[in-house]
Amino acid sequence: MDNNVIEVTFFLVEAALIWLVIIGNGTTIIVQSLNRSLFDEVSSHLIVNLTIADLFIGLAYLHMVVIFLTNPANKYACLVCVSCMHFAITASFYATLAIAINRYVAIVYPLKYTKYVARRMVNAMIVASWCAAVLISSVLLYWNNYDPEKGNCKDAVPKLYYEVIWTPNFMVTWFSIFVLYLEIAKATRAHMERSKARSRGTTEGNNTSDKSSNLVFLFLGCFTICWLPHVVTRLLKLSLHLDDRSTTMIIVNQTSVLMAMSNGVINPLIYAWKTPAYREAYQRVFKPKALNDNNHNNNLEVRTNPDVSTTRISRMWLRFSTDDINV
Template identity: 25%
Template sequence: MENLTFNSPVLQLEGLIVSEQNLYPTFLFFLVFYVLIMVSNIGIVLLIAMERSLHEPMYILFCNLPFNDVFGNSVVVPRLMVDVLRPTSEHYISYRECVTQAFCYHTYTTASYTILMAMAFDRYVAICNPLRYTTIMTNKMVVKLTASAWGAALLLVSILLGLTIRLNRCGTLIANPFCDNASLFKLSCENPYINNVYGLAYTAAVLGSSLGCVALTYAKITAVCLTTKNKTLNKKALKTCSTHLTVYLIMWMSGFIMVILHRFSGYSDYRKGAALLFHIGPGILNPVIYALQCTEIRQLMLKILCSKKLMSR
């Protein structure tokens, strides 16, 4: 029946395969993590926006990360929670909604890497050129870095999805918990050769350039730390770089695994796990790793909590 369908306006999501006794625990699991992601990330953005002492390039660039986590998780997780409670036969989604979700999902994933590249540049200037930091990292430079991070993501993803929606479709089943580009062009009854080539080039460009940028940046930072016997500088560099690298490696590995497993249909459950890790993992870890390890943000949060305790007495 599926092969007789041609450009169907309605698609079916495979979703997560959950046993009946695990439906509500799975729903509760995603609900708790979604609420935590929303509260922690939105809270940090509001804290930075309201506190003048945090209106510095490092914190302003960092705001892109929690904003992106809120955006990316809001696109995927609510729909996923609803589908968990529905029978598999009722996991329907319109083609337009599916394309929109895929566009937002890939924008989120690509922006995750480009934003970290912008943050890596900021850390490089702060540690390797501390005397010129204020002259290089001006408000204009912050705007340029932010616009470049989001602009590059939107351009690359627009081409990616543009190549997919031109294809005629003979299938209706999205073998994934949510819509993405690879699942969409697998529905095609045409030769997706161009899509495969661009998809691989796009993946190599995003993962490769981000890995190269981060590796080069931190190699130079390491060289400065080794040649400069400044314990304060070295401690600061180790603290900021280790947090940055932890989040980056989690994202890079889960993204790489997800791309590889899309080529092997027999490992769909592992691919779904990697996709969910990519979404939920950074959204939870970013506020903890970045914000709580940042002395200024941690002190402000403690100050707010203490003031609330005093007011409640």
């Protein structure tokens, strides 16, 4: 297949993903802004933080496409564009790590959660993560390989920057998230085993434990599958000096880019939409009539079946994955 056909195909898919990222995260931000009650929980600030970072990735990538198509020979436009992209990606990494830290404290130290994760501390962590993202990405403004004669913006990022700054930053972030979610899974399983022993071996404890473990590894797996191939591909290409114009490298490189971009589409689904409070907020904005009917049915169910509320309380531990640690 001709390389131009392959590049055009990937470009169209990337364009669709860009708009999915912007629309998905933009819609989530709108829903959050119209439902101020979501901000009552400290953990919701971290979801907003991740949503904004992913929205910036979509906008930065759209900006990069415009620059490449219109004026790739403009040095300052190129460097600002590349720096903004790395800034948004780094902010998204740190936002994902902040959510993992929040969940770790909530599960492993539930009695000290309100002490360790106060609103002021969460806001300070968010500000610090964005400042760190600015510091790391701004390096490209004065350390770059931009050649005015070639005007090739794609090669503006130095190889050493990827090897010394970007890749180690990702690996430290990814490893931290991996360890935190592994500890969350261990703590959850231990809690379920104790609950199973107290309930004399009912099957509900096993099912709840399996669901909790699956959801924990869903968060970790999505981040790993989306970003790790892109980082490895980029590092191997630079280290082995692989030919960018070969058909194989075009397919591998563009596929890894698509996988990385898809993380911005997946995050609103697994961090916001899967949360009951956010689903209710979505319905309140887009389907208010359906929400009223649903609330009426829930109230009727509770009145006719007193055991419903007891069952919900017994499953509160499972909600750490789907309700963003509202414990």
